[in-house]
Amino acid sequence: MKDIADIRRQYGTDQLHQADLHENPMEQFKLWLGQAIESNLFTDPTAMNVATVDNDGMPSQRIVLLKKYDDSGFTFFTNLKSNKAMQLADNNKISLHFGWLSLERQVIIRGEAHKLSVAENAQYFLSRPRDSQLAAWASHQSKTVATRKLLEQAFVQMKNKFSNGDIPLPDFWGGYKVKPVSIEFWQGRENRLHDRFVYKLNEQGEWFIQRVQP
Template sequence: MKLDEIRREYVQDGLRREALKDNPIEQFEIWLQQAVDAKFTADPTAMVVATVDAQGQPSQRIVLLKNLDQNGFVFFTNTGSKKAQDLAINNKISLHFPWHAIERQVIVYGEAQPLSTAAVAKYFLSRPKESQLAAWASQQSRPVSSRQALMQTFQNMKSKFAKGDIPLPDFWGGYSVVPHKIEFWQGGEHRLHDRFMYVKQPDGSWSIERLNP
């Protein structure tokens, strides 16, 4: 395989300043809906979450976006996970939505703020029962001896909570990523891509500037 020979042209419509909303959240909602409507786009709510640990080592993982409003982008996780440990030290975070099928990307730069217990519980109780049990069974990011051991823990939790509602684990939480910069990228012919960066201003408004590809 010759990696340097793998290439393609980007042929979707370009992106122009006059087509953009003044508010990036509104612009994101439009693009997200279009990604959802493009049936060939797998997991349109999937985003790459990048954090940095105490040694300055970045790490990334794919997480699902679970809510969005003017305050930020919401996701949930085990509070003992690697990402949660990183955010406890440095709450600066980046989100990347790679919508390859429609030749678009969105990058969010911001800070992660923990959600209230009430907000976390509301979402947790809306999840399928199996997902709730999996949250109890997994000590996320910690070593496990085998798949069999993990499944045995899952079955143990299934028996433990066989009757009644499954309670919210005290090690399960969520974050709202409050953005201060959001970039919208649209693929263009001859690698002349269209990039626009929204930057939040002190008065709460957003400036918009075009970036070189």
């Protein structure tokens, strides 16, 4: 097996200049996300790593799909009794990471997560495929299960239970909006001298941009 310390490559397919950045980081994110989608290089271009911290200060990470974004923040959905939800209940500070590595790009968001309203949760839940709605009812996310067969049986039970009509919104399922306080755009460059620009909010709620060293 090859020594993993020797696995490396040179970056430099693109570059990033402050003059080219949009003054609004959400518009810059929209541009980069659109390019990631249009590149057809990613199976899940909206996939993001969501990092939270438990009561002992131990961080946890998992991949979640971004479902909406606008000037007010980034939205994702989950089981409200999952590990991530329990950790956010105690400490709502959160980090999101998009790794579009085939484009030699990363976006790192730091902020606070706030629960969506029941109406917002219901609107999205009812737009999901029916089997995804059933899975939300069947799975007690993050809880132990002895076998996969038990999970599949729970899915069938939910399918029978809700065989007629719409599937109601579970009271243990919903979304969060992450309101950012900083957003970093990272572009790989030659010799590890990467371009990194961080948008931060000032006390007046306005964004300002800083270049940081790689």
